[in-house]
Amino acid sequence: MRHAVSTAPLDAFGYTDPLGRVELREALARYLTRARGLRTRADNIVVCSGAAEGLRLVATALVETGVREVAVEEFGLPAQRGTLTRAGLATPAIALDAGGADISALDGSPNLGAVLLTPSHQFPLGVALHPDRRAAVVDWARRRGAIIIEDDHDGEFRYDRTPVGALQGLGPRHVIYMGTASKSLAPGLRVGWLVVPDHMVEVVVRQKGETEENVGFVNQLAMAEFIDSGAYDRHIRTMRSQYRRRREQLIEAITQRTPGSPDVAIVGLPAGLHVLLTRPGRLVSADAGRPAWKRLAVEPLDLFRHPCSTSDLDGVVVGFASPSPSAWPGALDALVGLLQ
Amino acid sequence: MRHAVSTAPLDAFGYTDPLGRVELREALARYLTRARGLRTRADNIVVCSGAAEGLRLVATALVETGVREVAVEEFGLPAQRGTLTRAGLATPAIALDAGGADISALDGSPNLGAVLLTPSHQFPLGVALHPDRRAAVVDWARRRGAIIIEDDHDGEFRYDRTPVGALQGLGPRHVIYMGTASKSLAPGLRVGWLVVPDHMVEVVVRQKGETEENVGFVNQLAMAEFIDSGAYDRHIRTMRSQYRRRREQLIEAITQRTPGSPDVAIVGLPAGLHVLLTRPGRLVSADAGRPAWKRLAVEPLDLFRHPCSTSDLDGVVVGFASPSPSAWPGALDALVGLLQ
Numbered sequence: 001m002r003h004a005v006s007t008a009p010l011d012a013f014g015y016t017d018p019l020g021r022v023e024l025r026e027a028l029a030r031y032l033t034r035a036r037g038l039r040t041r042a043d044n045i046v047v048c049s050g051a052a053e054g055l056r057l058v059a060t061a062l063v064e065t066g067v068r069e070v071a072v073e074e075f076g077l078p079a080q081r082g083t084l085t086r087a088g089l090a091t092p093a094i095a096l097d098a099g100g101a102d103i104s105a106l107d108g109s110p111n112l113g114a115v116l117l118t119p120s121h122q123f124p125l126g127v128a129l130h131p132d133r134r135a136a137v138v139d140w141a142r143r144r145g146a147i148i149i150e151d152d153h154d155g156e157f158r159y160d161r162t163p164v165g166a167l168q169g170l171g172p173r174h175v176i177y178m179g180t181a182s183k184s185l186a187p188g189l190r191v192g193w194l195v196v197p198d199h200m201v202e203v204v205v206r207q208k209g210e211t212e213e214n215v216g217f218v219n220q221l222a223m224a225e226f227i228d229s230g231a232y233d234r235h236i237r238t239m240r241s242q243y244r245r246r247r248e249q250l251i252e253a254i255t256q257r258t259p260g261s262p263d264v265a266i267v268g269l270p271a272g273l274h275v276l277l278t279r280p281g282r283l284v285s286a287d288a289g290r291p292a293w294k295r296l297a298v299e300p301l302d303l304f305r306h307p308c309s310t311s312d313l314d315g316v317v318v319g320f321a322s323p324s325p326s327a328w329p330g331a332l333d334a335l336v337g338l339l340q
Numbered sequence: 341m342r343h344a345v346s347t348a349p350l351d352a353f354g355y356t357d358p359l360g361r362v363e364l365r366e367a368l369a370r371y372l373t374r375a376r377g378l379r380t381r382a383d384n385i386v387v388c389s390g391a392a393e394g395l396r397l398v399a400t401a402l403v404e405t406g407v408r409e410v411a412v413e414e415f416g417l418p419a420q421r422g423t424l425t426r427a428g429l430a431t432p433a434i435a436l437d438a439g440g441a442d443i444s445a446l447d448g449s450p451n452l453g454a455v456l457l458t459p460s461h462q463f464p465l466g467v468a469l470h471p472d473r474r475a476a477v478v479d480w481a482r483r484r485g486a487i488i489i490e491d492d493h494d495g496e497f498r499y500d501r502t503p504v505g506a507l508q509g510l511g512p513r514h515v516i517y518m519g520t521a522s523k524s525l526a527p528g529l530r531v532g533w534l535v536v537p538d539h540m541v542e543v544v545v546r547q548k549g550e551t552e553e554n555v556g557f558v559n560q561l562a563m564a565e566f567i568d569s570g571a572y573d574r575h576i577r578t579m580r581s582q583y584r585r586r587r588e589q590l591i592e593a594i595t596q597r598t599p600g601s602p603d604v605a606i607v608g609l610p611a612g613l614h615v616l617l618t619r620p621g622r623l624v625s626a627d628a629g630r631p632a633w634k635r636l637a638v639e640p641l642d643l644f645r646h647p648c649s650t651s652d653l654d655g656v657v658v659g660f661a662s663p664s665p666s667a668w669p670g671a672l673d674a675l676v677g678l679l680q
Contacts (some may be wrong), residue, residue, distance in 0.1 A: 001345040001558060013526035014662070049389060049555070052548070060426065086400065086547075088428075186353035188557040207426075208392070215389070216559040217528040220343060322354070 004222035012217035020047025020193075021217060028193050031227045032179070035236075036155055037165025039172040040195045046204055050192040051153065051180040054111055055080055055116075057194065057207040058176050059087035059147055064203055067113030070149070073101050075301065075310035078206040080116065080151075088306050092304035096122060100129035103136045114147040119167045120155040124304050124317040126268015126276055138171035147200070148175045158238050158320060159244040159270040173197045176204075181223060183273060183321070184236060190221050200285050243273060246320045246328065246333050250275060253336045269314070276301065278315035294327035296320060296335060344562035352557035358545050359532075360387025361557060363564040368533050371567045372519070375576075376495055377505025380535045386544055389555050390532040391520040395420055395456075397534065397547040398489055398516050399427035404543055407453030410489070413441050414649035415464055415641065420456065420491075433646035436462060440469035443476045445494065454487040459507045460495040464644050464657040466608020466616055468504060478511035487540070488515045492663040494523050496576050499584040499610040513537045516544075521563060523578060523613060523661070528561050583613060586660045586668065590615060593676045607655070615642065618655035634667035636660060636675060 019025060025042035032038040048054040051291065062070065070084050074093040084091050092109060095102040100122055106112060115137065119129035129137075141148050150167045153321070158164070177195035186190075196204050224234045251266055254277070267276040274297070297319030302321040323331045352361070359365060365382035372378040388394040402410065402547065411425050424431050432449060435442045440462055446452060459469035467476075481488050490507045498504070498577040508515040517535035522653030525531075536544050566572045591606055594617070607616040613635070644657065663671045 005341040005345065008528075013528040015522075015527045063389050064426075086404075182355075187355045188348075188353040190556040215554045216530045218558055219556040 001218055001222040004218050004225060006215055008180070010223055012221065016073070017219070018208055019043075019045065019201075020215060021220040021224065024191075024220040024227075025193075027224040028179075028229040031148055031232065032166070032177075032195065035233070036152065036163070036168040036179075038177060038195055039169050040177075044172075044198065044201060044212040045195050046196055046201065047192040047215050047220060048192045048194060049190040050182050050187070051151065051178050052079065052083065054178045054180070054192050054194045055083050055149070055151075056087070057204050058178070059084050059089060060207045061200060061204040062114055062147065063087050063089060064206075065113075065200070069109070069111045069113060071109065071112050072228065072306065073117065073122065074306045074311055075122075075304045075313075076116070076118070077123065078303065081306070084116070086277040091306075093308045095309075096125055096127070096311070100127050100133055101137075102334060103129075103140065106137070106140050112144070112146060114149055115141075116149040116151065118151045118153065118166070120152055120164055121158070121269060121272045121331055123151075123153060123272075124274060124276055125313075126272060126274070128269055128271075129167070134167055134170060138167065138174060141171060141174035146174070147197075150175050150177045152177060152179050154272040155179075156184055157240055157243055157272050159240070159247065163271075173199075176200065184239070185223075185226075185232075189223065191215055191219050191223050228252060242325075243321060244270070247275065250318070250320055250332060250335075257336050273321035274317055274319040276315050276317050278313065294324070294331035294334075295322040296331045297322060298335070341351055341562040344558050344565060348557055348561055351541055352561065358548055359383075359385065359541075360555060361560040361564065364531075364560040364567075365533075367564040367567040371572065372427070372506070372517075372535065375573070376492065376503070376507040376519075378517060378535055379516075380511050384536050384538065384541060385510075386534040386536055386541065387555050388532045388534060388548075389530040390522050390527070391518050392419065392423065392489065393520045394520070394532050394534050395423050395489070396427070397544050398518070399424050399429060400547045401540060401544040402454055402487065403427050403429060403532075404546075405453075405540070407487070409449070409451045409453060411446060411449065411452050412646065412653055413457065413462065414646045415462075415644045415653075416456070416458070416646070417463065418643065421646070424456070431646075433648045435649075435651070436465055436467070438467055440467050440473055441477075443469075443473040446477070446480050452484070452486060453652055454489055455481075456489040456491065457507070457651065458491045458493065460492055461609060461612045462493075463493060463612075464614060464616055464641065464654075465653075466612060466614070468611075469507070471635050472509055474510060478514060481511060481514035486514070487537075490515050490517045492517060492519050494612045495519075497580055497583055497612050499580065499587065503611075508535060513539075515541055516540065518600040524579070525563075525572075526564075528553065529563065531555055531559050531563050582665075583661060584610070586616065589672060590658070590660055590675075593672055597614070597676050600656060613661035614657055614659040616657050618653065633664040634664070634671040634674075636671045637662060638675070 024047055025045040026047050029040050029042045069090045071094050072091045081091050094105050101117055152166055155163055166177055168177040180192035181189050230240050265278045267278055299317045301315045363387040364387055368385050369380050369382045404596050411429045411434050414436050419443045421431050435443050441457055480678045495503055506517055508517040520532035521529050605618045607618055641655045641657055
């Protein structure tokens with residue numbers, strides 16, 4: 001960032017391209033093609049200040065193009081449902097199982113104009129969308145002229161195999177892809193990105209307020225250089241191994257220290273920055289405010305449940321990315337202590 | 341900015357206060373109290389990525405509180421009207437004269453929930469809101485429980501006297517004040533601010549997407565330090581004298597080089613970063629794309645006219661802030677050449 005400040009071109013201080021700095025959009029196009037299997041060019045990338053702003057732009061753009069209903073997974077971020085609702089969109093739920101979202105249900109809802117999915121790693125259940133369903137949802141969008149909003153919040157963090165490519169690669173004309181540096185790098189950067197089909201770029205950008213981009217140029221130029229230098233790839237590899245170890249330690253601690261207990265089960269793929277513990281016994285989220293947690297995020301699954309969900313799944317969602325390395329052992333102890 | 345990068349606290353990299361960094365909000369509270377006569381504390385300041393995002397937050401917050409109509413001045417930024425319209429608000433026009441917006445007209449519109457004004461320096465006509473009308477609009481807002489949105493886009497730049505204080509100082513419970521570093525410093529920073537009455541802070545912040553702020557921490561911390569060190573005040577003083585000189589040179593060039601011509605008149609206070617030329621003869625905005633303009637902004641007044649305006653005023657609006665110092669004389673020559 002110091003280098004970006006020192007070397008920024010003069011025009012970076014002014015009003016620039018509402019899509020975002022071209023340096024960053026070109027770096028992202030190369031990175032997303034290489035690392036996430038996207039099919040895109042810089043012209044299809046819209047820089048935004050994070051996934052929240054990205055979804056807001058998408059939601060109001062969809063409304064402007066006549067969409068009235070966007071299906072969402074029956075468990076997901078309530079803030080995302082709120083963003084869609086505030087834009088004036090209805091958000092019917094689609095069921096989840098071990099193969100991810102039940103894509104076959106989409107055909108039964110003739111008013112749907114879009115669906116919001118977390119195909120690589122469902123949040124919060126932790127499953128991946130089955131390959132047949134990946135093909136089916138792209139086929140649905142193609143047949144119906146609908147949009148798939150792909151939230152690839154932690155797609156780089158798969159621990160058992162090479163990450164599955166983004167769904168966008170299967171149907172770039174039907175998918176709006178959302179990515180963010182908030183999980184892979186740091187939320188304080190306020191850098192996220194949308195990858196938008198040609199025919200939607202103009203309407204999405206217009207939602208920014210017609211004339212402005214929303215992200216400071218230093219962060220954009222720094223991120224562009226970070227990607228192009230290879231430092232971002234190295235950072236992802238380093239963090240992938242750290243998060244894998246944390247996840248293994250978390251599971252080991254729980255299985256060893258609650259021996260034979262039927263009270264805890266862990267759901268989801270070896271991936272991402274969170275695990276879902278089902279049947280968590282007396283672990284309740286009220287405990288999560290305790291200092292011992294050291295920024296472990298512990299939330300009841302109910303917080304993420306769609307009001308119309310009929311699932312009887314219960315549990316707590318534990319996000320393990322935020323504690324500092326020195327705080328991690330203590331945070332793990334505090335969590336496991338409560339499970340016993 | 342280099343210093344801000346080097347000294348940023350660790351928590352700045354994470355999700356922080358959705359209102360914005362407290363360092364910046366405290367610096368702004370002190371600055372706005374001192375320089376613009378606001379009555380505010382850091383708790384009432386919401387950092388945003390510029391005036392466009394600020395107005396979007398205000399517009400959707402007003403809708404959420406039940407507002408359906410926001411009056412706007414009969415000349416103003418079409419992007420601002422667009423932001424209000426997209427949020428679902430009707431935008432009836434109020435007339436302008438030498439005393440600014442005709443505040444007495446507000447009482448005739450019982451459905452108004454708010455009014456958007458540029459009281460210190462009307463954009464684009466360049467007049468100031470008359471002191472009696474300043475009091476009257478605050479009184480109207482108080483009686484009706486309405487909100488005044490004060491766009492203080494260039495309030496620091498008054499050349500004939502100390503700038504008039506912000507309207508917010510007359511009625512902090514009824515005014516949402518919008519400010520930006522885009523005109524005083526640089527658009528590329530993407531730093532703006534709202535000053536919001538206590539009872540509206542929560543609903544305004546919620547429009548950001550509930551959990552996130554939108555501005556990178558480096559820009560916020562750099563801006564905070566820039567203000568607190570006194571460098572921002574010095575910068576404003578320097579730019580005020582540069583812009584005053586440009587405005588004088590522009591007027592002098594026009595009056596000297598179009599002698600006795602009834603074709604050009606200059607409207608508006610000695611203030612701000614633009615002048616309105618009425619009866620501009622054969623100067624048309626199509627000329628503005630010429631390289632000789634060197635980033636002079638020349639726009640027909642019609643571009644800013646509300647569809648329901650009954651004014652017969654005509655002219656072109658010339659923004660003179662953007663040309664570099666070395667490009668300025670050539671840009672001025674090109675403009676005046678066309679007026680002759």
